[in-house]
Amino acid sequence: MAVAESASPLLRINAVTKRFGGFVAVNNVSVDIRPGERFGLIGPNGSGKTTLINCISGAFRTEAGTVMFRGDDISRLPAHMRTRRGIARSFQIPRPFRSMTVAENLLVALDFTSLHGFASAVQRRDIVMSILMRTGLALKADVPTGNLSQVELRKMELARAMATHPKLLISDEAMAGLAGSEVDEVLDLLMKLASEDITIIMIEHIMQAVMRFSERVMCLDAGKIIAIGTPAEVMANKRVQEAYLGT
């Protein structure tokens, strides 16, 4: 326990604020994510969850505060540099490269992030196939992304994120719109990735999934942290219940 406490955080979000015009989407949020942690991020619609991960992944620049990753300040880095340092993400609405096959989608990641740039075509194909195998998409390798089902698209996004060799994976509502058994499939996949020493931040509306997955949960409301702790603690929190049930 003492070791875990003293270990430096993988990701430190320090007083991050993001405004859109007069609207404060993320308001002075600070949190540390420990290496190897399974971290759940919840909150009602428009509470700033996606904005916060956009600030982490670099899609937005923060107005105030810093984002530290493995001890370095990455607040000013463009998104692709953050990806190369080990932050990968999926999108709330899947954003595949539509003119490419599944395998080609992963090759983009391989081409631009990893040491495999000089690997031979055969080696690269092997790496892609092993990732697709782990994500259950091996049979779909040469299928154009336009022909994938919703759950396959979700998995493809996670696989593409994996191909960047992340230390931190941010999954933005990867289960939204899926049927019950499909939710379990994606959840199992995320569990498996977490067991491979990848830190995962999961944003989710499906409460059961978050509770089953997360070691720690944070709840945002109107851009501020209203609760953080174990799943049980957060669920028991009165303000969380209010935020979800509405007033």
Place this chain on the structure above:
Amino acid sequence: MFSFDLLLGAIVLGTLLGCFYAAVSIGLSVSFGLLDVPHVAHPAFLVLASYGVYLLNDRYEVDPLLAGLLITPLFFLLGLFVYRLYHETFERRGTDAAVRGIAFFFGVAFIVEVLIVLQFGVDQRSVTASYIGRSWRIGDLRIPIRQLVAFAVALSLTILLTLYLSKTFMGRAIRAVAQDQEALRLMGANPVRVKQWAFGIATAVLGIAGALLIIVAPVEPMLDRAYIGRTFCVVVLAGLGSMTGTLIAGIILGVAESIVLTMFGASWAPAIAFAMLLGVLAVRPQGLLGRRL
């Protein structure tokens, strides 16, 4: 030779010219500013309208402004048709719509240019009316009456369209469709129909605008190319879709062109609109009164 009088004259003439620029741009302010249609053929339609007015004036001696009014229904129909075609082929298919949409409208512009050349030749054409060719003197300043006519009509046109968009049900629906299509659908209106109607209006306005274009100066088939810069400059500077902004932006452009013309000569004039446009895009893409990009 720089003098205060010269500058004052440039500002007065520039303001008149600016209202005219607003009038030729206001249709684009609707079609591009509100509806997001990359309508690069807008200036080509404008020139086409001028030729329509020329035809009526030349053959039947119809007053140019009346002729402009007479062709608006045709342009309304043209607008309905073009939007329908654009929607079916690009908006509905989704991907890549922007790229091919721009190419499409450029193709349309080229076709219009050539059809005009084939029908009327490449020479300049102008119209005749009692108010063309005379001018009004105040001290040293000489203001052509046609500029005043264009100014008055342009101003009324802009005000009318502003009122239409803010006071009528359809006008409000058009503004709503620009902001939130989903909300509109919930209100029971069909966004595509609303957009088609709006595009029709935006094109119909070109009838009058085309009359102003040929009243202010003679036209030639390739004139639309000079107006790509001017119209898009005005619409982007205005902040996409803002009608008041369109008027102000038009005046800014008119005064800027007029001052450059007086101080540096006509050869630099074509670049003014584009330089301003580029500046706005690079520095303040939301425009003067704009809200989004």
Place this chain on the structure above:
Amino acid sequence: MKSKSTGVRFWIGAILFLAAMLAATQVIRNEYPFFAGYIILQFVVLAVAWSILGGYAGYVNFGTSAFFGMGVYTAVFLVKATGAPLAVQIAAAAGVGALLGFAVGLLTLRMQGIFFSIATIALTIIIETTVTNWRFVGGAAGIQIQRPPVTPPFDTYVQMLFFVQALLVVLAVAIARYIQRSWIGRGLQAIKDDELAAECTGVPTLRLKLLACVISGALMCAAGAPAAMYFQYADPSSAFNLNYSVSALAMSLIGGTAHWAGPVLGAILLGVTQQFLAVTISSEVNVLILGIMLVLFVVAAPEGLIGLIRKIGNWRAGRAT
């Protein structure tokens, strides 16, 4: 292994093409085919160069005429100031094009969709206006240029320009082909599909677009340089004519932008048609054909000729099995 053998085939094809062009200049006595052929080859270079940014990355550049015109005027300036030979003119134009591409890219590549397109038109007009006001190279009235004596083995200057343009075609196609098949092409394709997703997958989008803009600009400028000698005359409104922009774009889209062969096909198809019509009917009809073909293809065959050929291929394959 497969890619290696297609590489060999490509270069054999390129050498055969150049040999055939060279042979033609030695055998055919009539000047006209070279006059017409030069224009077609020039459009092949422009279309291929355009597709590097416009096709692969999906950034619709309307600044082709700016680059082309700068190429023409780089040559004009060098001829007037130093009397530099043709090869130097072209190399200098490529350098100017690369610099211009870098500057244009920095200024405009953060914009997206139509804003990028309009910004590139704006730059074209601004550059044209600047050249119009530059007395040294003739201003608005234009400038006459004397051709130097022709270099053997060519009999006439036009034949030599024709062959030079054929060399540029091979250079442009080789570069476009390399980009398409390399990580650069994959990155540009990712940008075209979804720029944010590309950035989050590690693609340095801005840098890659800049690279594409620089290469594309250098090729367009180089293609423009020999035009000064070809026409023996240059004036801003022809050198910066918007028709170059729309032609390059139309030829690429008509041919199809997914493969380097698309723009080549499109340029040949459109170029030959236009040369034919210009002689038989009129140059206005040229522009009409350009407009109609552009509209037809973007509406009915969004993947261009290449897409149509692939479709037919798939259909045949489907019937065979």
